[in-house]
Every structure is written in C-alpha cells, then in structure tokens.
Amino acid sequence: MIRLENITKIYSNGVCALNNVSLGIEKGEFVFIVGNSGSGKTTLIKLLMKELDSTEGKIFVDDKDITRLKRRYVSTLRRNIGVVFQDFRLLDKMTVYDNVAFALKVTEASNKKIRRSVPMVLSMVGLSKKAKMYPTEISGGEKQRTALARAIVNNPPILVADEPTGNLDPNNSWEIMKLLTEINMRGTTVVVVTHDKEMVNAMKKRVVTLNNGCIVRDVQRGDYGDEA
Numbered sequence: 001m002i003r004l005e006n007i008t009k010i011y012s013n014g015v016c017a018l019n020n021v022s023l024g025i026e027k028g029e030f031v032f033i034v035g036n037s038g039s040g041k042t043t044l045i046k047l048l049m050k051e052l053d054s055t056e057g058k059i060f061v062d063d064k065d066i067t068r069l070k071r072r073y074v075s076t077l078r079r080n081i082g083v084v085f086q087d088f089r090l091l092d093k094m095t096v097y098d099n100v101a102f103a104l105k106v107t108e109a110s111n112k113k114i115r116r117s118v119p120m121v122l123s124m125v126g127l128s129k130k131a132k133m134y135p136t137e138i139s140g141g142e143k144q145r146t147a148l149a150r151a152i153v154n155n156p157p158i159l160v161a162d163e164p165t166g167n168l169d170p171n172n173s174w175e176i177m178k179l180l181t182e183i184n185m186r187g188t189t190v191v192v193v194t195h196d197k198e199m200v201n202a203m204k205k206r207v208v209t210l211n212n213g214c215i216v217r218d219v220q221r222g223d224y225g226d227e228a
C-alpha cells in the first residue's frame, strides 16, 4: 500500500532529514512511527502527502509512484489519504457538521451523499449531539474527534495521524486511539506519528523508530523502545 525506496530528503538549508529510508506498509496495517524530536517523522508524513518532494528515492502509494506525480493529480492522492494533526486544524467559522461536510464538498460529492455520510461519521465518533456547535464551543477531545470524522468521511484507504494525541489528556487520548483502532479494523491502513510512550506500549502494534533520519528499529507488536 505504501512503499518508500531509498528516500533521502535534504532541505534547502542542507539539513538531511531522511537518509536513505526504505519502508513498506501493507494494506490494513496499523503502524506507529516514533523517534526523537528532529528524527524526521513529520518530514516522512509530508513526503507521503506530497507536501514536500524527496531529494532522492521513490515513494509508491497503491503502486503509484507519487514522486513522479504531476501537480494536478496531487488532490487525487490526498483524497486517498485522510490526515489528522496535533493542532486539529478545524475551520472555526464552521460548525462541527460543516467542517466534516466541507471535506466531502471539495470532492464534489452530491448533497444526498453529504446528508447521508456526515451524520453517520459523526455518530461513529460520538459527536451527533455536537453537530451544530462551533470548534470554539467544544473540548480538545471533541475537536480531535471532529478532525478524525473529517479525515475519514470520504473513506480514504489510508489514514495518517501526526501526533493526534499530543494536545489531549490521557482519557481523550485513549478515546482517539480506540477510534483509530476501529477505523483500522474496518480495513483502513493507519499510520500514527507519536511521542506517547504509554500508548505505544499498550497498543502492541508495529513500531518503526527513526533516529537522525534513519530507521533504526522496526518491530511487530512492539513497544516504544529505548532508541526513541
């Protein structure tokens, strides 16, 4: 589903954020990416979303080489990858419902599809009663659940979460992890960047550790490890 082949990313200031990284993630996997601050985790996510271009190497998503993808096809790629960030990135002037609906509108989904899908996904994340609220009126956990609903409303085969629990207390973090597990069990490939040691140790999923731009550990049913 996702394949990085000998990926190197050197920023224009000369910093080498990823150094000859190769990584394969199968359809339906749940993978944690961990590592020290500055180890290259966010760079890896940005390359996957084609927010950045690699300096060397190839990235395949669904067998398509995205390093050679023309700019006009980037929106199609992004439709296949739902994404959640630490800071939620909701639109404050829109209600919870409209934030989620907006993700479908940009794909030119019909009103009928929007009216069917949005309530379904809000119910899945436990936010049916908050649909009319604005992001400023809901809690951090609810904001992240809104962001999660927005990320999955058009059923992307891949979900990427960059520090999804970074701004949440333990209870809300568990709630988000539970939802990510549920989404994964429905067949979505889930990639989570995190510093949350306790969570990683409890989940017993595959753990890929980056250090200084290199993969130094990759274990199935793993723990956070000492390298991160």
Ligand SMILES: Nc1ncnc2c1ncn2[C@@H]1O[C@H](COP(=O)(O)OP(=O)(O)OP(=O)(O)O)[C@@H](O)[C@H]1O
Pocket: 011, 012, 013, 015, 016, 017, 035, 036, 037, 038, 039, 040, 041, 042, 043, 044
């Ligand atoms: N736009 C940029 N220009 C130059 N260097 C950058 C840029 N973005 C990141 N870097 C550098 O690349 C390296 C990897 O950064 P990256 O953000 O991928 O790390 P990270 O593992 O996500 O860190 P954190 O856990 O702190 O978010 C770091 O040395 C960082 O300073």
